[in-house]
Amino acid sequence: MSASNTPSAAPQPQSAPAGQPQKIQPLYVLAWFLCALFYFYQYAIRSAPGIMQDELTQAWGNSHLG
Amino acid sequence: MIASYYIVYALAALAVGVLLDRYGAHATMPVGIAVTSVGCLIFAQGSMAAGIGGYVIQALGAICAFVGSSYVAARYLPARTLALFVGLTQCLGMAGAAFGSKPTRILIDPAGSFHLPWQTVWLGFGVIGVCLAIATWFVMPRDSGDSSAHHGHLSAENLLKPFKIIFGNPQSWYAGIIGGLLFVPTTIGALGWGASMLNKGEHVSMAFAASDVSMVPIGWVIGCPLLGWISDKIGRRKPVLIGGAFVLLAAALCALYVPVGVMPRYSVALVMGIASGAAMIPFSSMKEVNPPEVKGTAAGVMNFLVFGTTGVLSPMVSA
Numbered sequence: 001m002s003a004s005n006t007p008s009a010a011p012q013p014q015s016a017p018a019g020q021p022q023k024i025q026p027l028y029v030l031a032w033f034l035c036a037l038f039y040f041y042q043y044a045i046r047s048a049p050g051i052m053q054d055e056l057t058q059a060w061g062n063s064h065l066g
Numbered sequence: 067m068i069a070s071y072y073i074v075y076a077l078a079a080l081a082v083g084v085l086l087d088r089y090g091a092h093a094t095m096p097v098g099i100a101v102t103s104v105g106c107l108i109f110a111q112g113s114m115a116a117g118i119g120g121y122v123i124q125a126l127g128a129i130c131a132f133v134g135s136s137y138v139a140a141r142y143l144p145a146r147t148l149a150l151f152v153g154l155t156q157c158l159g160m161a162g163a164a165f166g167s168k169p170t171r172i173l174i175d176p177a178g179s180f181h182l183p184w185q186t187v188w189l190g191f192g193v194i195g196v197c198l199a200i201a202t203w204f205v206m207p208r209d210s211g212d213s214s215a216h217h218g219h220l221s222a223e224n225l226l227k228p229f230k231i232i233f234g235n236p237q238s239w240y241a242g243i244i245g246g247l248l249f250v251p252t253t254i255g256a257l258g259w260g261a262s263m264l265n266k267g268e269h270v271s272m273a274f275a276a277s278d279v280s281m282v283p284i285g286w287v288i289g290c291p292l293l294g295w296i297s298d299k300i301g302r303r304k305p306v307l308i309g310g311a312f313v314l315l316a317a318a319l320c321a322l323y324v325p326v327g328v329m330p331r332y333s334v335a336l337v338m339g340i341a342s343g344a345a346m347i348p349f350s351s352m353k354e355v356n357p358p359e360v361k362g363t364a365a366g367v368m369n370f371l372v373f374g375t376t377g378v379l380s381p382m383v384s385a
Binding site for chain 2: 020021022023024025027028029030031032034035036037038039040041042043044045046047048049050051052055056059060061
């Protein structure tokens with residue numbers, strides 16, 4: 001795996017080591033999970049106007065924007 | 067109209083990538099989540115103007131979600147699990163798209179036992195978002211990007227530099243275009259006109275066609291983490307990518323040429339979805355072919371190229 005992440009095509013001066021851990025750390029997994037949960041949540045709310053189409057049409061007059 | 071939405075989305079994803087690289091996830095992600103929740107609270111005001119405004123604000127905040135999740139996976143989790151976690155991220159997103167609307171429907175259903183007004187539902191969404199933002203604020207590691215030495219002061223040149231690095235690397239283009247092309251058979255093909263093809267071409271009932279097509283996202287939910295895990299396990303990207311693409315091709319040919327009923331029910335659509343999980347592999351490759359200090363921008367560029375490929379191809383395919 002490590003062989004494949006040598007940035008070959010980028011003539012970039014090596015900056016300080018990124019500090020990416022070698023082992024899975026629970027706190028970092030939780031941090032990732034919260035972001036992924038946000039991804040779940042934003043899909044759920046993005047589909048919500050479509051779900052409540054009838055109610056929105058009723059509340060906003062006869063416009064189908066939603 | 068839809069096209070302009072995609073353009074704004076793709077450009078905003080680029081901006082989010084730069085923000086992540088410059089200021090780190092601890093400064094960026096809670097703000098993105100908070101913006102989305104504020105959009106929900108505005109929607110809850112009830113008027114049509116508030117609804118449209120709130121929806122736009124939600125969309126702006128929501129851009130952080132995928133770019134941010136894959137940034138955090140690339141930054142804080144071991145490199146050998148990257149494809150797995152990128153796949154799991156997409157898996158949660160697809161699950162949100164597939165099942166996220168069900169609870170909403172139950173809550174506002176006039177015949178149901180809750181029958182909440184829709185404004186209350188938005189208020190609830192907003193509160194959930196605020197909680198998520200606060201939790202993320204506490205949990206997210208506090209560092210201001212992993213490349214402080216590299217970035218320097220805020221200037222046009224420094225802002226454009228990551229893009230020069232990424233777009234100057236042909237590997238980035240390959241990753242983006244291959245990723246985009248792998249999305250097309252399912253997003254435009256199966257989900258776009260799969261149901262009407264089965265209905266009109268194979269003369270199955272519309273209900274069967276719709277439930278057959280709905281197996282594709284379920285295949286995604288399985289395939290994204292599975293193919294990522296395989297790729298991490300064997301330590302290679304290309305065999306999984308090519309293998310997935312061939313299985314996808316085989317499934318598409320089956321869908322076209324094998325009469326309905328020969329293959330087990332739902333199997334073709336399911337296999338097609340699972341094989342499409344290969345489309346997430348280039349998201350990991352994108353980070354691996356570019357230097358670590360531009361990984362946020364790389365995630366944004368990847369989104370941009372994938373959306374761009376789909377956007378360019380969709381009028382050609384569906385015309």
